Amino acid sequence: MSEISKILQKETLLHNDLVQLLSTKGEDMNTLFLHAQKVKEQFVGNKVYFRGLIELSNRCKKNCYYCGIRSGNPNIHRYFVDEQEVLNAVQYAHEKGFGSIVLQSGERNDKDFAETIERLLKKIMQLTNNEIGITLSLGEQDEETYARWRAAGAKRYLLRIEASNRDLYAKLHPQDHNYDHRLNCLQLLRKTDYQVGTGVMIGLPFQTLDDLAEDLLFFKTLDIDMCGMGPYIEHEETPLYQYRDQLLPKEERFLLSLKMVALLRILMKNVNIAATTAMQTLDPQGREKALRVGSNVIMPNLTPLKYRDDYLLYEDKPAQSETADETVQLLEEHIKAAGCQVAYFEHGDSQHYQLRK
């Protein structure tokens, strides 16, 4: 038995095991992927859940050093999708049998924003007879806001920690971004009864394999229900762009991301893991590959086409001019090719959450 196979037999994977697994190449990497595939089959099967993604607004008060829509970027046109357009996208998702939608936007903490979202949530629930599942990805908020949105119909929340290592976090964000505050928000989300998702970027400048191993253990300690993670992709109009020469080549960055997905599936077994758009950006078959080794959620972009080019978090974001119908059709083909099957008309709550309850 190879050394990698022996590590994979262990009951609990520790930091050093994870680092070794993250370093695998060739045959050893394939051993890891095959093992992850088996764990996936055993615990979550081959169903894939669709979450229709609506990128509500690119207005953001934050200034993350990696992100193309950061407040400090003057070169983008700021938008907020019309309410009726959101409802049209929701209706589309509902009619097609997507179990849920994701509302994502840049971060704002003003009262007007909180109320706009609350109103929108109520309308969405009304429109879909309370049938559609709603996931929010709207950044750091206070407890009252989280609770109000929860009461208005949202049941899942994604808030990526981005990098669980404090020092690395500090290098990626301006000083007024507070790591502890973010951690506290993750706790508040749990307290206000959301299914909680987090995630990190992979292949960031200054990031080491030790950091990534700790990211995986962080997810486990937090006992998360869902995860969205993907490769870091440079964007010219951001401060981190100056470190682009230090990055792993794109193929390696992609494979590292794939290993992270595989390892999280092995570590946490029954959580929901997204095959993210960033994975597809670095490899045209990226999402399909992620589905094979561990992912079970995909977020087809339902943002009205006219807004899409203003929501460029990173370069070369794929499928910017693809209509929802085209996206769904292509995804279906890719999902089938990966030996999986779309679960229509199901919410697809993570089993982890259901068991936790």
Ligand code: 5AD
């Ligand atoms: N590369 C990859 N992912 C990015 N995000 C923001 N900027 C980038 C980038 N340059 C991710 C962050 C954020 C999510 C909405 O998009 O992880 O949480």
Ligand code: SF4
């Ligand atoms: Fe704003 Fe999110 Fe981009 Fe940070 S990552 S600048 S919070 S949209």
